[in-house]
Amino acid sequence: MCGIFGVMDKRRQMMDGSGIREALSMMNERGSGEGAGYVAYGIYPDYRDCYALHVFFDNACENKAIVDATLEQWGSIECDEAIPTCDQLNLKVNCTPWRYFFKPDASLAPGSASPEKDVVTNLVMQINACANGAEIVSSGKNVGLFKASGWPEDVADYYRIQDYEGYIWLAHNRYATSNPELWERPDPFNLHDWSVVENGKTTTYGANRRYVESFGYNCSTGTDSEVIAYLIDLLTRKHGLDINLAIRALAPPYWDEIDRMPEAEQNLNRALRFAYGSATMNGPFTVVAANPDMMVGFTDRGKLRPMVVGECGDRLYIASEETAIRAMEPKVESITRPAAGEPVIGRVAP
Amino acid sequence: MAKQVTIDAKGVHYTPLNQQIRKAVEDGVDEIVVDNVLGQRFIGNGLRGNATIRVNGVAGGDLAMFMSGPTVIVSGNAEHAPGNTMDSGKVVIHGSAGDAVAHSMRGGKVFVRGDIGYRGGIHMKQYETQRPILVVGGSAQTFLGEYMAGGLLLVLGLDGAMKAREIGSGIHGGEIVIRGDVDEACLAAGAKKLPLTDEDRARIAPVIQEFAADFGLDAEPLVKADYTRIVPASARPFAGKYTWE
């Protein structure tokens, strides 16, 4: 469902949120005014070594105490504060957005190749699974996610996203079908490194969810993008697939296409479908995902949802509609519409 | 003397924009120039008459849907499904267009200079004197001419190789003509390849000439080029699937 937008600067030049707000609101015809969200990489340089946890509290009193205590068990809180917001007439506030800058205790995940991320993953699963009035909505280093129920402009102004500067931004304009009042429901979805926005709705949510949950993830929001974020984290961080192969596992070629491939490639693709049949996403979708080093976009193999890619200098854009890109970059140099099975992968210069 | 008006679409929602266009047509304007278009949908939607509408910018989805008569010329790209369920008239797009171009079009012409997305010409159909024509200057994507029931779909491939696979899936009427050869593996179930006869060439030549004239191209080499013609293998592509209780 919905309209999505992503922009990345290959040389980490910062963009404030105002252009992204403009771009996303160009696609208001794709939304229903009941959800929008933004996620940005590079916004917390002062705390670049901390995991920035954005949390929605039902109330900042008892719910916060639970999270404080849990975080203290698993590491140390460097700083925490309410996320600055500015009331909007059309936005019904039903939670308190808070942020922690947190250092996980790596010794609590012995034997792990990425102990800090394991600790953060466990924390997110633990807190989000319980009915404790707290929902962690983002948990990455130097990353922050801002979302709410409302039109993109109101959500942007509520969080004052023009005050943040990031080198990758993803944004999402929601067409709600259920629980329009829940602020955690709209995309983007984030788990430490990875953030995901989706335009579409998979027909495999149940199968994909059961698959990732068998690896210890816990899906608490019922949204595709949550499952997709976990799938990408699992496939890239835990199973060691590079992003190309991970996308291929999620949106594999048809058997007919595989049958026509040279033998080695055929074996590889068959093996991917054997191993990751339960991770394969079906139905209409365009996904844009990002981590601190890259932004990727891919569609379902039948290409049932639009994906427009724009390039201009160091900037890479991916959006549901060309007009969103032009709203932010009127002089965009190239506009393309990549085929299904041709993921767009933009990497940030090291 | 031809009557002309100019409308500035900057920041204007499509409903008031379409009202202005509709009013201009009612007032007998021959040429309506719409400047600063940025994604407004439904331009020329359900419009009758024979006015020309010049869209300067990027046209939003369902351009000229249900349109019956006018000509729409877009300087830039068009989004999803221009020419959707169009009855007659002409759409000329100087850029490229998104998926489902000319969906269910029954008559008139859609000319796209650049590329089109997936499912171009899906379920185009013809009736009596109405025969829709979709011409693509660049390339088309997969599922080209899916469910096609009538009309002509012509892909000139001016900018490189054709990308479409699964061409003519479920086609049961009309013809798809593609410049150059088309690999048999790119045809979908229900479609078959035929060589272009002289008669076929004579039939498509005026279409190519009109397209070339609209975009300032040299028609001669295109008329003379090699083409592959794709037609239905059967008028009943699904008849063999069913039995009665």
Added chain:
Amino acid sequence: MNSNFGSMPLRYRISIDREQCMECGRCVENCPYGVFRWDGERILINSRNCTACHRCLTYCPRDAIMLQEHPCDYRSHPVWTRGVRESIYNQARTGKIILAGMGSVANLPIIFDHLMLDACQVTTPPTDPLREPVELRTYLGKKPSKLEFTQKPNGDVELSTELTPNLMLETPIMLGHMSYGALSLNAHVAMARAAKETGTFMGTGEGGLHPGLYPYQDRMIVQIASGRFGVNVDYLERGAAIELKLGQGAKPGIGGHLPGEKVSADVSKTRMIPQGSDAISPAPHHDIYGIEDLPQLVNSVKEATERKKPIFAKIAAVNNNAENVAAVARSGVDAIAIDGFRGGTGAAPRVFRDHVGIPIEVAIATADRELRNQGLRNEVSLIACGSIRESADVIKAIALGADAVYIGTAALVAMGCRVCGNCYQGLCSWGIATQRPDLVARLDPDVASNQVANLIRAWTLEITELMGAAGINSIESLRGNRDRLRGYMLDEGLLEILDVKSVGA
């Protein structure tokens, strides 16, 4: 290639009481399926061709013809039923998908029959519809959630909220969408006249609008289906409302094919396709692949008709129905028709007909509840369809949350249809589901329209009485009023879903 199955047991056996028979030959004339033929002096019978359409029985002046279903028994078996075995024989012979006519034959409980209606006794008086007004007038379309007023200088208050177009029905019963092509022109004309006479509306189905129906166009809801047959701006402008067909209860998730032999010269004109060509309706609308495309189509139709007409959408009742309805309600449509899995059809794959979808009772109840929860109930009207059989079904559907209903099969039965389920053969002996001129001529539109109008009038009277007994004198007071229903032998889970209490409560 032959099979080793030989002759299958007869489905029906026709017999003639030769003592009664006066050999008038009316059965021979009336049967389009070739059951009867003259052999010199004698009428011979081929029961294998019989569809149980009853045409011969109806026209036999001596009641000499008798029909027996399943005259030959199989060994009875609770698992390997007759139906299961016969399907296997069929598919073993052909290797194909089995198509069948009419709605679901799955032997599943019917929830309507387990819902009991309320009546006033001691605490409140019943209303007597003979002397007191009972209003059935129904408006379909968006209603404002809140009104805005301006005060004029003289102190008068003036409404400043603008009402969007609504359809006004004298009774909450409409005639559902069945296309011209599937049905004959006479059947369409009969229903259109009945709609006009009874102050209600009729759906065109996806076959376009025949010029013979133009006199009734202000009573027609024109449909846009995935095949876009017969759809142009003229068609859209003629309808009183426009319905986007997104799904059908009898076969959710798939399209339909009108075979070329049914595309006669007239059908070809109306659908705007060449005579004799297959009319293939794809499964999805190919310009709707995601929910955000639906408002695009809705707005496109609204822009083309200058926002003067209500737009309906019809969906099949399936899993997550409430979520689907809420999504459609946000698209800008004015009414949503929900089609339950028992809905009728000319032809549907048997496996879809009997296994896909959910009952209309549940779909309406969950839709109404979800729309209220999400504050969307006034955005759309809800129309229940798919196996509305009698006036009690109508009133129960409304109490579960519908604004109105569509009837389909019931209207056909009112014209003589015997529910034989052979619509697909195109040989309907009653002149309803056929294009063969001699058969179509059997259906007199004057007579048939009167029968359909009578049915609507009779149900309307019954609904009035039932409402009066419940002390309700306006239909909107019944809408979603589940307190006036009780569930009889429904399980707890289902009662909760329906938001209905058990009998005794």
